[in-house]
Amino acid sequence: MRAYSLVIALLVIIFGSIAGYLYNKFSTLAGMDFTPPPVVIAAGRATDETWATELEAVGTIAAVRGVQLAAEASGEVTEINVVSGQQVEAGQLMLVLNDSVEKASRERQEANLALAKLLFERDSSLVEQNSIPQTQYDRSRADLESAVAQLAETEARLDNKRIVAPFDGTVGIVRAKLGDYIASGDPITTLQDLTELEVDFSVPARHTPRLRPGLAVAVSTAAFPDQVFPATLQALDAQVDAGTRNLSLRATLEPAEGLLPGMFARLTIDLGQPRQVITVPETAVSYSLQGNIVWVIEDNDGAPVAQPRVVTTGDSRDGRIVVNEGIAVGDQVVIAGQNKLTRGARIAIDDTVDM
Numbered sequence: 001m002r003a004y005s006l007v008i009a010l011l012v013i014i015f016g017s018i019a020g021y022l023y024n025k026f027s028t029l030a031g032m033d034f035t036p037p038p039v040v041i042a043a044g045r046a047t048d049e050t051w052a053t054e055l056e057a058v059g060t061i062a063a064v065r066g067v068q069l070a071a072e073a074s075g076e077v078t079e080i081n082v083v084s085g086q087q088v089e090a091g092q093l094m095l096v097l098n099d100s101v102e103k104a105s106r107e108r109q110e111a112n113l114a115l116a117k118l119l120f121e122r123d124s125s126l127v128e129q130n131s132i133p134q135t136q137y138d139r140s141r142a143d144l145e146s147a148v149a150q151l152a153e154t155e156a157r158l159d160n161k162r163i164v165a166p167f168d169g170t171v172g173i174v175r176a177k178l179g180d181y182i183a184s185g186d187p188i189t190t191l192q193d194l195t196e197l198e199v200d201f202s203v204p205a206r207h208t209p210r211l212r213p214g215l216a217v218a219v220s221t222a223a224f225p226d227q228v229f230p231a232t233l234q235a236l237d238a239q240v241d242a243g244t245r246n247l248s249l250r251a252t253l254e255p256a257e258g259l260l261p262g263m264f265a266r267l268t269i270d271l272g273q274p275r276q277v278i279t280v281p282e283t284a285v286s287y288s289l290q291g292n293i294v295w296v297i298e299d300n301d302g303a304p305v306a307q308p309r310v311v312t313t314g315d316s317r318d319g320r321i322v323v324n325e326g327i328a329v330g331d332q333v334v335i336a337g338q339n340k341l342t343r344g345a346r347i348a349i350d351d352t353v354d355m
Contacts, residue, residue, distance in 0.1 A: 038348035041306070041337035043297055044281045048329045051317065053273040055210075059201025061221075061253070061263040065167050065193040071097060073160040074183045077176050084173045088165040088191070095176060095188060099161040106154045113147040120144040169193040192261050197253040199231060199265050202246040211236055216270040217251045221263050229256045233269065279320040284333045285313060294327060295334035295341055297349070304349065306334055306341045 075097035082094045123140040126132045172190035176182060199219060203211070217231040230253075237248035251267065253259065286293045291310040298307050311326030327333070334341065341347070 036346070038346040039306070039337060039340045040348050040350050041295075041334045041341070043332050043349045044284060044335040046278055046280045046323065046327045046329055046331040046333060049277055049279050049320075050274050051277050051279075051315070051322070053210075053271040053275055054315070055203060055207055055269040055271055057201045057203050057249075057267045057269065059199045059251075059265050059267055061197055061199050061219075061259055061261055061265050063169075063192040063194065063261045064196040064198055064252075065169065066190070066261050067166065068190050069094070069163055069188045070185050071095075071160070071163060071182050071188065072184060073097060073157070075099070075161060075181070077178055077180045077182060080174065080176065080178055082171050082174065082189075084171060084189070086171045088169065088171055090165055090167045092165045093162060094165055094171070095163040097161040097182065099158055102154055102158045102161060106151065106158065109147065109151040109154055113144075113151050116140070116144040116147040163188060165191060167191070167193055194260070195255060197256070197259055197261065198234065199251045199253060199267060200248065201251070201265075201267055202241070202244070202248045203269075205240045205245050205247050208236070208240075208247055210271050210273070211247075211249065211269070215272060218268040218270070219251070219253060220266045220268075221259065223263060224258060229259065230254050231267075277314070277322045278324075278327055278329055279322055280327060280333050281335045282316055282319055282321045284335045285311070285321060285323075286338050294323065295338050296327070297332040297334065297347065300344070300346075304347050305344050306347050308341075308343060 077095060078098050079096035080094075081092075081096075082088060088094065120140040120143070123132060123137045127134065127137040169191045170193075172192065174189045176188045182188070199217075211233070213233055213235060215233040217233055219229040219231050220227070221229075231251040232254075234250045234252045240247050280294060284294050286295075292313055293308045294311045295306045296309050297304050299305075309326045312324040314322035314324050316322070334347070
């Protein structure tokens with residue numbers, strides 16, 4: 001019995017010590033505050049703004065006067081009077097094809113024309129004296145008119161052997177070289193008047209009722225990302241493309257340095273219909289498949305907490321985005337730190353964050 005009593009006493013001491021340790025530990029834990037600390041975030045405001053109604057599109061810059069020059073006739077290049085990138089004036093001779101045959105034909109026809117004039121003048125005086133029949137006079141007049149027509153035809157063939165500038169402009173890369181044989185229609189170079197440019201683009205046909213000539217257009221290009229070029233909507237096409245259901249438009253650019261025909265351009269059309277909108281910083285919106293969310297800061301017994309709201313968004317501009325539904329003017333929203341928030345989480349606003 002003494003041994004049993006000793007064992008029981010040891011067990012009581014061991015389990016009693018364990019129970020006392022656990023009681024002390026759990027009592028300490030029960031007295032601790034496990035409330036999570038406030039989440040540090042940055043905040044912004046929903047504001048009421050007046051935005052112009054805009055329509056965005058993409059297009060291609062073109063010259064009002066811009067052509068690809070090609071020869072109407074075929075032949076060997078015997079003369080090139082311009083270099084790539086040169087400024088030329090309207091009517092300036094740029095290229096000449098071999099025209100030796102046409103020149104020889106012109107000399108012969110000039111001689112025939114001179115003879116026809118002499119015969120016609122002689123017959124004119126003789127017919128007045130009734131020295132020759134009227135038929136001979138008529139034949140002389142017909143021969144003169146035929147000689148004039150033949151010479152004009154040869155002059156036209158000579159003109160086809162010459163390429164002249166149709167207007168003032170800048171010559172592109174000259175693809176022909178002295179001695180090359182050029183077939184009719186082969187491209188020789190381009191000529192662009194860079195002083196007047198336009199932009200061709202298209203928009204969905206549903207926007208047609210809001211479009212009219214004279215609307216302001218802002219044009220930007222990848223070549224000048226920090227610069228906006230003003231333009232004016234010039235014309236709308238008379239029909240909608242049946243394949244794409246898009247309407248073609250053309251805007252005229254104001255004079256600008258550096259822009260070249262063929263450049264890709266982004267356009268923003270001011271439809272002239274300002275509207276009142278509620279906007280928040282773009283970083284305030286969290287996007288998901290279930291819906292877009294903005295965390296709104298609310299007061300809970302004097303402590304700020306964050307609550308999520310599903311919103312409907314619209315256009316974005318200059319770092320702010322339109323909220324059509326879900327936010328009221330003056331609401332304070334979270335603009336940084338949303339990934340750490342849960343519904344009703346306590347927050348601490350860091351005003352040093354500049355968004």
